[in-house]
Amino acid sequence: MKTVFVIHGYQASPEKHWFPWLSQKIEAAGAACEIIHLEDPDVPNYAVWKECLHMQIAPLDENSIVVAHSLGCISTLDFLSQALKGKKIKAIFLISPFKDALPSLPELNGFIQHTKIDEFVIQTAIQKRFVFISNNDPYVAPPMSIRLGQAIHAQLVEVKYAGHFMQEDGFTEFPQLWNKLELLLDQPVISSVE
Structure with a gap:
């Protein structure tokens, strides 16, 4: 069975934005959905969040799909x-x-400095990679997302005037994401022979 793990970001929670809607869509399609709870989202702590991910994202295998938003990415x-x-x-x-410090949210700089991304592992261990950007994101300028997407060889998807893809931007549903995700839930898993 396919499992989708959904990871929220700064000042968010599993109940906010489009996460509950996406969870319903995933479960209605016959897959499992786990929305990860990250402690103290208003004052995120790198070590605490890493432990939350470690405790809640399991098991990871070729049936696993991850969806992350903002600082959760x-x-x-x-x-x-x-x-x-x-x-x-x-x-x-x-x-x-x-992956770089955000001029709009300097309070996150310390958190961001702790993170290390192994681009080779991300490219080779994740079969399909997508980055969603908005042309009017007030927090993350599109070039920042594009740079990260290029570093991990992701497919870029632009959604016009989506802001930061939050409830406040009208995103209690996220059909553009669902259209791509739904296709992967239908695909049979092909195990690689070592």
């Missing part, structure tokens, strides 16, 4: 850079991702 890529050594997962969807 860099946290997840940092976690997967170690967790995927010797493993493969089906796909990752990164929504408004970044």
Whole structure:
């Protein structure tokens, strides 16, 4: 059975934005969905979030798909850079991702400095990689997301005037993401023979 792990970002929670809607869509399609709870999202702590991911994202295998938003993206890529050594997962969807300090949110600089992304592991252990960007994101300038997408050889998907893909931007549903994700839930898993 395919499992989709959804990771929220800064000042968010499993109940916010489009996460509950996406979870319903995934479960209605016959897959499992786990929305990861990250502690103290208003004052994120790198070590605490890493432990939350370690405790809640399991097991990872070729049936696993990861969806992450904003600060959740860099946290997840940092976690997967170690967790995927010797493993493969089906796909990752990164929504408004970044890997450099954000001028708009300097309070996150310390968190961001702790993260390390092994681009080779991410490229080789994740079969399909997608980066969603918005042309009017007030927090993450599109070139920041594009740079990260290029570093991990991801497919870029632009959604016009989507802001930061939050409830406040009208994103209680996210059909553009679902259209791509749904296709992967239908595909049979082909195990690689070592």
